Structures are given as C-alpha cells and as structure tokens.
Amino acid sequence: MVKILKYTEYLYLVVAVASIYKIITLWAAAPKETYIFIFFAVVSLAMFFFRRKYRKRFEERARKKDN
Structure with a gap:
C-alpha cells in the first residue's frame, strides 16, 4: 500500500x-x-508535499509497529 502512496x-x-x-x-x-493553471500548479505542489509528509509518517508508524 505504501507503494501506491508513493x-x-x-x-x-x-x-x-x-x-x-x-x-x-x-x-x-x-x-x-493561465490563472487556472497557476492554481493547479500551486495546489499540486502543495498536495505533493502534504502527501509526502504523511506517507513518511505512515511508514514510520508501520516500522515502529513491526518492532
């Protein structure tokens, strides 16, 4: 499941x-x-960093649970 998030x-x-x-x-x-595309670019970049942060947090939690 983590691969899908990546x-x-x-x-x-x-x-x-x-x-x-x-x-x-x-x-x-x-x-x-171009304003709509500026909006898409900003939101997409924000979502990239948001999803990345939570994927790493999810992986860390899974690692701690296994140990």
Whole structure:
C-alpha cells in the first residue's frame, strides 16, 4: 500500500509540471487563461508535499509497529 502512496505523490508532480508548461506556453498569448493553471500548479505542489509528509509518517508508524 505504501507503494501506491508513493506513486500518487509523483502524479501530483506530473500535474504541476504540465500546468507550469501550459502557463509558459499561454502567458504571452492569453494571460487571463493561465490563472487556472497557476492554481493547479500551486495546489499540486502543495498536495505533493502534504502527501509526502504523511506517507513518511505512515511508514514510520508501520516500522515502529513491526518492532
């Protein structure tokens, strides 16, 4: 189950990178349309760090339970 949590972390990074790419490509043409992608990038990065923190906490708890 911990492996699944690790993969979902990186899915958030993929969404953030895709959003940042879209921001860069759209900025000159239509800056107002980039705000939604800025939101997605910020939320995705926040979720990445949030999920990472809790996955590590979950692993630590599982390690202590096994010992």
